[in-house]
Amino acid sequence: MTGATTNDEVPGGAAVRWVWLFLDTPVADAERSWAFWSEVTGQEVVDRRGERDEFATLAPPQGDPWLKLQAVGSGRGGVHLDLDVEDVHLAAARAEALGATRVGAIGDTVVVLRSPGGFVHCLTTWDGRAGRRGQPRDGLTSILDQCCLDVPRSRWEAENTYWQRLTGWAWRASDEPGYASVSAGAAMPVRILLQTLGEEDGEVRGHVDLACADRATDTARHVAAGAVVLEERSFWTVLLDPVGRVHCLTDRPPSPAR
Known part of the structure; x- marks a missing residue:
């Protein structure tokens, strides 16, 4: 690929409606990590959820959130992306045709994939709300x-x-x-x-x-x-x-x- 390319045509059900950027942290370090990212982003840790409160969201002062936090049980942690789509099965089939490898699924709402180079990401079912307010940037430093x-x-x-x-x-x-x-x-x-x-x-x-x-x-x-x-x-x-x-x-x- 060289120069610049314009948007490809993506089937409606597979179109990306919103993207979540996850910070994945081993359980033992999660609270310390979450406090740091809350402080440096100016966003509040909210919506703790999961059986062990292993998930949370960073909420900005205005607009829709796009950062999520996850405490993981093993490994060194890292980052991954969740791409919200209307039809995860259509989007997953398309991703596989483009070279992704399916790792697994969570019910009918989440498909876990690896990119051709091995980067883990998920296709998740859009709730119809994320992205409605956008993310204003005026005044941000x-x-x-x-x-x-x-x-x-x-x-x-x-x-x-x-x-x-x-x-x-x-x-x-x-x-x-x-x-x-x-x-x-x-x-x-x-x-x-x-x-x-x-x-x-x-x-x-x-x-x-x-x-x-x-x-x-x-x-x-x-x-x-x-x-x-x-x-x-x-x-x-x-x-x-x-x-x-x-x-x-x-x-x-x-x-x-x-």
Whole structure:
């Protein structure tokens, strides 16, 4: 893929109505992680649910939420995406035709998949409400709005094609080689950035990025809340949150003309 592509035609029942960006954290670290992300995003932890209160939502001051929290029983945690659609079975069949692998399902409302490069994501049944209010950005100084997929070189073409065709969103290559984005524009608060890794092969991994009006100020704020700076780059800063999850602060404007 080169340059930019416009939206693909996606069958109505498989069209993405809303996207949820999940922060997955081992149970032992969940409360500490949730408190940190609530503080640095300015969003309240609400709607605790599940048999062991293992799920929660981060609620913004206005507009629809798009960030969710999950305490996981094993592994190191990480991030994943839930894509709300009207017909999960139609959307899942389409995803498999595009190269995804089905991992499992939860009843008739959730299908768990791996992308061609191995990134876990879910197709979930849209409740008809999420996305109705949108997500106003006026006045924001920072916003957690991006899932960055770290893609080995051998997976690059397949992973870019998959996400562009699955979502039907516009795909655009960056001016800097090895970066591309998939975005629905202002209609959706979450965008997907793909970046190549130094390695040739392996599984696609993910982390979250924040858009910042003043990166230095936000870096200081994250550090005060318990984060550790790993690396400073010309356009972004790499940090670890208090439980060891990588995230980046970028110079992208939080209220862009999208």
